[in-house]
Amino acid sequence: MAKDWDIDLNADLGEGCGDDEAILACVSSANIACGGHAGDADSMRTAVRAALKLGVKIGAHPSFEDRQNFGRSEMQLPAEIVYAQVYAQIRALQAICAEQGAECVHVKPHGALYNQAARDLALARVVVSAIRDAGAHLCVVGLAGSALITAAREAGMPFAQEAFADRRYNPDGSLMSRQLAAAVITDNAEALAQAKQMVAHHSVTAQDGSRLTLEVDTLCLHGDGAHALALARQLRAWLDAG
Template sequence: MTRAGKTIDLNSDLGESFGAWRMGDDEALLAVVSSANIACGFHAGDPDIMRRTVALAARHGVAIGAHVSLPDLQGFGRREMAVSPDEAYAMTLYQVGALHGFAQAAGTRLRHVKPHGALYNMAARDRRLAEAIAHAVRDFDPSLRLFGLAGSALVEAGRAAGLAVAAEAFADRRYRADGSLQPRREADAVIAESDEAIAQAMAMVREGRVRAVDGEIVELRADSLCVHGDGAHAVAFARQLRAALQAADIAVAAPHAMEDAA
């Protein structure tokens, strides 16, 4: 539920370090968010980072999800590739299975799956890719929730496959009039000012709408807000956003916790 006085999920993309290279302050973000999308080695992360991030998320009581991607370490999964639905199915299943192993070894479990970057945006508009990803999630574990862009083909495919879904919105990304995200390659696609991003997030949560780059008002119903973990001010922004939500009497909890409390 996403109206004032209700509850919304805060998710962040984590576990994106690799080898000796470090990205973001995952532990600090895990004290703020309610869901963690953990990289599975295709766009970022490695086995040791996956293991550590799962353990950190479990320690903080944060819902664990597989952040599945195109196989593109150099491009951080943000470059589109011509993949078939069969390939999308296989790479999704492979990555979910890998993170599941670490979760099981840590005595916890996966709660959701969220595609990353280019794969996320491709599946938002390509029904066949969206169906392939949804079917891979369902075939692995039909109790997993599928995260996708609010109003997109991925959310529709998840529902059609019988999965629980979380319609996602982005506090710090600009939107087009069709409800899609403005591509990162375009100038000003990311909102740099915290106050502006928080105002956009609050409008999405309380009013169910967002102002597109052309000024048009887009109706948008969100179950989860994404806060990116890779910026210099990511932790400070996440804390500000959570404080703003709580000041507006909007609680923060993972989707499965909302259902358990209902």
């Protein structure tokens, strides 16, 4: 049966807080924590092996070096520090991939780095520069319509515009802060309905009820949620059914 869309489903994994291998069986791409907010050589190796076994595309998931706050605290760092941190984390995962006979094909920033680079073009350009220097073939994964996508386009880098099944949106297209109780959608039926709207209708309904247009290449679900595995299976079944 022909599908009406061809969309990637990704999850942030290797963070030590989820049923990684079961979720990997549902997704087509994995963003693997590479030391900034979580992860080490052993966890990266485990995640890469699992992804290889299941034929899942492998990507780096770098962040500000802030393990204490899981990379979710905003930082104002010199450009050269951000560049060095992002570049080093990507290279760390690439080294594990080379060891295991795998390839790192994309990079998706994590947490505060992701959100700041979504709205700050100068920071986004630094992040994209580090990604490009780690490999000009690497696909930049960023929030749909964000500054990170603009920076990737400027640099001639491949990119994928991302939307979130389980996160609520502000009217400007940014994600609601996790400091707000309503930021994460915990009801799987609601998350699935939002994903369907994003993919089938290229839009999302913001928290204030306004409707935003979205171009979506990849859908993210968070592997650390209490109902993450059930949602992953529901999304996979729906996407496969087309």
